[in-house]
Amino acid sequence: MTMKQVDPGVEVAVPVLDSANLPNDLNSAVKLSQPTDEDMSVVASLRASSDPWKSRGETQEESLQALTQLRPFLHVAKLQGQAVGYVTVERDGPVPGAAYMRNIVVRQDLRKQGLGMVLLNHGVQTARDMYRKTIALRVDPANGPAVSFYRKAGFTTVATVVSKKSGKLRLLMSREL
Template sequence: MTMKQVDPGTEVSAMPVLDPSSLPNDLNSAVKVANPTDEDMSVLASLRANSDPWKSRGESQEESLKALTQLRPFTHVARVQNQLVGYITVERDGPVPGAAYMRNIVVRPDLRKHGLGTVLLNHAIQTARDMYRKTIALRVDPANGPAVSFYRKAGFTTVATVVSKKSGKLRLLMSREL
């Protein structure tokens, strides 16, 4: 596996090149979602460490790997043309009683705004249904306008404003009936 130096002392796995223009028109059938393999974990850690909010918090790849290892039972990776393009984590229980909880949805930065987030969100919704949940919930930074808009377009509504235990910052608690 190729490694590239990002910050002194921090090794990050290089993401394979996938040209956004080569993405298939029908992403729903092209995206394959599965549980992560052992080999996927370092790539996921790199993806997480280089995506907000973790990047802005200064989370290292090692810290990302530790967090993702704990979330592994709830993690689903998405591949297009055998290349990892994103992941979601969906837990049976979360901050809204009786609702599934989507903790993370991450798409490779170079492949955003091509519909992959929608495919991952639809998979998260189906996963919640498979857990016999009638609602799915998530938390999002209210300052992240594109994410808030994305969730609202997908039918999520804000049910509360909460304070993040990790950052102490306000988060919108959003949910959607399934």
């Protein structure tokens, strides 16, 4: 088990999963739920160790603060009882009338195994449950794998926008539900 420090004096256990023994059907093996207090520390660690937050130098404490504000929209994916990713879906976002998928984050050692698609599909269903007919997201155009992932899932680019936080260009993508 690896320990990661979240706050001074507070450590979070990050269990090691045997990726060779992952179930073939992640759709049925992954359980999605609202985060517990314990989950919040783990997902903050996932966020802080993932780009773009990692490259911005965001600390785990800053990630925890940001995710605490997003907690009502946060859905945590658990595999074998361990938090392995999350998706945030808000009722309103930059496209009027569309749900907004703010983030999909997958634990680094579990990427490219279908977990991102499980999270995306859950985000789409969450938007449908909000009675939205469209879901939108922003993505860095330099993040080729993410752009390709969203395009394969049926998203199209509707605009190029400037991020308020970073000042960098982002693709605004959407998909009909």
